[in-house]
Amino acid sequence: MPRDYDPKAALLSINTIKTLAMDAVQKANSGHPGTPMGLAEIAFEIWTGYLRYDPKDPHWIGRDRFVLSNGHASMLLYSMLHLAGFDLPLKELENFRQWDSKTPGHPESHLTVGVETTTGPLGQGVxxxxxxxxxxxxxxxxxxxxxxxxxxYAIAGDGDLMEGVSGEASSIAGHLGLDNLILFYDDNKITIEGETSLAYSEDAGKRYEAYGWFVQHIDGHDRAQIRAAIDRARAEKGRPSFIVARTHIANGAPNAHDTAEAHGAPLGEEEIAATKKGLGWDYPKFTVPEEVRALFAQRATDNTAEHQAWNTRYDAWRKANDALAKQLDAFLAKEVPADLYEQLLKALPEKEDATRNISNAIQQTVAKLVPSLIGGSADLAPSTKTLIKGSAGVAKGQFEGRNMHFGIREHGMGSVCNGMALFGGIIPYGATFLIFSDYMRPSVRLSALMEQQALWIYTHDSVMLGEDGPTHQPIEQNFALRLIPNLFFVRPADALETAAAWTLALQRRHGPTAFALSRQKLPKIARDANFDPKNVLRGLYTAQEASGGKPDLILVASGSELHLATGARERLEKAGRKVRVVSAFCLEQFHAQDAAYREALLPRGVKKVSIEAGRSEPWRAILGDDSLNLGIDRFGASAPDKVLAEKFGLTVDAVTKSVEGWLK
Structure with a gap:
């Protein structure tokens, strides 16, 4: 049961949360003061009565998680972290939104201890x-x-609920009956442009009832109602909880109360003074009264006791379950065998096939070696080939399996996978067609920003998917994904490179990896006799070296087009050229190599040609202005893949003729 704190100390604590937000935003002359003021009572009740945390052990695996989805209200979270005793001193709150501070405009999980996830793009936190x-x-x-x-425990605002990603994810939560999730809806009826009625009139509670959630309505400033709603939510079995809390933005401010201006601008010195007077607040700026320190110290005592009790149970569990405890340690460490690549090479499929099929075969070996791998597809598993064989599907009340069914919800899939990765222990993967990476790009970008190990498995990687036509055929997606910092984009050409793709993705602990896999069957690449498979792990490598000395031409191709480069090389060398074929398996990994390797592989002064079934112009920045860039700079067409290859000049004959014409 929540502790009954002294009412005066509790009210002083709530006013401290409000004044810290007002003071920080005013000093920065930037930010969102109104929402933290309106949510102060809810945050106070969650953090002092229910949320289990330990600032001395912020990564305690048994802790609860708190998510502020409306991340623009970041001063609410920073105030709570400071008061709760996390390593976020008052000077950081005073340095809100400034260079090199731990209190950026929106919370960032990789930067600030106690922030569980990066929020700001609305709906993602849900x-x-x-x-x-x-x-x-x-x-x-x-x-x-x-x-x-x-x-x-999570808080979301109107903007979160308007963004489609929250609906997708909430539908998944209701379907799975996640009764360990309590989401507060900050129903303050204000957005940047004015009242929500300008563009929003639905009954959010009824929508969440339709999702299968347990829905309650409360006054978000009434502490008794807040506590009663949380108690009912915690007692609810088989359904996640949605608490519609009617609140008032800038609550307590005499003039800014319930105004759009309070959403995203400082209140101003005069309004702050008037607000503090109305609150009976007579302290200097950025003050935390001793009574408030004492109250949160009491909460710390409670949490320490809870953590100690948990430790006692945990130690007993480990003693009684030695083998399972060792499995848990490996799971939490996301252990990957040091010789993973070697084991995958031994298990490579022999026959020529589409890389989506090859990837699935390799994935089965990976799944046996890496128990942390759990994921699924956006209703496309028969096409993306991403099911883990022999494992059950995840369903309501059945969470032992490893195969997720995300439904046709790419964006929701991405945000849910990010949450799974952030929780720890799980290496999540989400799969769909490459073209639909556009639907989930914000989630992919956030996985890179948060430095999370997530696997984005995309198939149908080019116009060669055929008759589905231009709506399904990726053109700009390769470089659209390559442009995301800290995202590795791997486009394997055959079984060897697919094994390398899985190896790179599983060894990357601080960033996501996107796979681009083919629908069509690809030939096995014939590499040089002395080829070392480890070279593939350098990102770009020589697949076939020029005959008879240094190359006078380098053909650079990725994935599904690498076989075009090897075929063209054979013909060009018969015509007297010395041609090196370089596989552009992963540009990001190549850029991480030393300058000597990069220069040796793609030496200046040697003519270069890029071959990729997608936008060609970006290759010029990589290979130089004097390079030939073969690709597709228009949308695709509906036709069989062999017809498309001929029409778009992506055959060995067409590539050879293009290169010969360019050289002349």
């Missing part, structure tokens, strides 16, 4: 919260006791 809750269920099903009581 999806991450669903991912957290799902991950807790997956852990509980595998290991039991250590995760039996893990809950997720």
């Amino acid at each position: 999806g991450n919260a669903v991912g957290f809750a799902l991950a807790a269920k997956l852990h509980q099903a595998r290991f039991g006791e250590p995760f039996n009581d893990v809950r997720v």
